[in-house]
Amino acid sequence: MSLFSNLKPKKVLFIATRQIGDVLVTTPLISKARELWPDAEFHFLGYRGKLEMLKGNTDITQIIETSDRPSFTEYLALFFRLFQRYDLAFVTQPSDRAYAYGLVAARTRVGILGGHPQGLTEQDKLKKNKSDKQNLWKKAISLHTVQVDYFDQHVITEKIRLLEIFFQHTASLFSKPISVSPPAGEAISVSIANQLRSPYIVMHPGPLTAYKRWPLAYWQTLITWAVQQGWQVVLSASPAKQDLQLNRDILSLLDAETRQKVVDTAGQLSIPQASSLIRGAIAYVGVDTSITHLAAACNTPTIALFGPTPPTNFGPWPNGFIGEQPYQLRARTQMVGNVTILQGPGTCVPCRKAGCDDHVNSKSECLDQLEPNQVIEALKNAT
Known part of the structure; x- marks a missing residue:
């Protein structure tokens, strides 16, 4: 597998600001990224109370928690904590807020763009047009983007494809066994x-x-x-x-x-x-x-x-x-x-x-x- 991009980041931020399941499905991406950059420092940004899926994950050096509805003071504190501290950010959700965090945090970004189901109604088409316009600025600030496909593309594949830009032969990303990393166990009461x-x-x-x-x-x-x-x-x-x-x-x-x-x-x-x-x-x-x-x-x-x-x-x-x-x-x-x-x-x-x-x-x-x-x-x- 040969490198397509010369980027060799020292610090990488993964952003998953949604539910606990959305955090779990980023772990194959993290594992693949670790294979690519064995010496890089990986951090993870997500919502408070949603990050237990990462317990014991040896690839993650630091976990950064934020509220799902931050106050202005919390936004400000997070801004100063993140501002241009990273060489690369993986934006694993298509939300505006996730992209804003990526823009603040890193010099380079790759990210997921929102998609739409097949058989669109007129109302869906209006939403799609609005979303497509919102996607323009996200594409503009990203080195590489992957479009969500709710019917034909698995979410694990979607996340791993964020690495496509870093390889000339992307098929090899899926040529080895892919696993999801569960959290380390904890004693039951x-x-x-x-x-x-x-x-x-x-x-x-x-x-x-x-x-x-x-x-x-x-x-x-x-x-x-x-x-x-x-x-x-x-x-x-x-x-x-x-x-x-x-x-x-x-x-x-x-x-x-x-x-x-x-x-x-x-x-x-x-x-x-x-x-x-x-x-x-x-x-x-x-x-x-x-x-x-x-x-x-x-x-x-x-x-x-x-x-x-x-x-x-x-x-x-x-x-x-x-x-x-x-x-x-x-x-x-x-x-x-x-x-x-x-x-x-x-x-x-x-x-x-x-x-x-x-x-x-x-x-x-x-x-x-x-x-x-x-x-x-x-x-x-x-x-």
């Missing part, structure tokens, strides 16, 4: 550890938004079946109120005998602790959320329930995969490495909308029609 019995399965029912939910009765059926196999079921969830309530609602549907074989860890685990829990599981079942990506990164057999989201864009990466695209856009069941992606029926799947009614509290018929038997068959094949 004694109260939870004492409840665990092997073999156990981790299940994570709660997504960030309601339109990615799988029906409560389906979780009841799946958990009951798993317990009948002699497995313990460990439920996980974020501390968010809706996720805690979701787990309580599921538990309320279980009969007393089944309930005794279920451990509810909802809101009690940090991301590194969740990593430890998942590593010890014989399998993981979860919806389209960041913890499902974490499970795949931990090399645990991972069953991911996908509805509107294209797996070709944001399916959990099967660790060690060689190439740019692990998945098909549409398949009821597809197993690649340690990851199985399940989709419901329908020619509209995946639509990339916020559910059938295109808002965060919408239902998704494709998930309502993804029946428990499909998940049970996937678990049989994965364990």
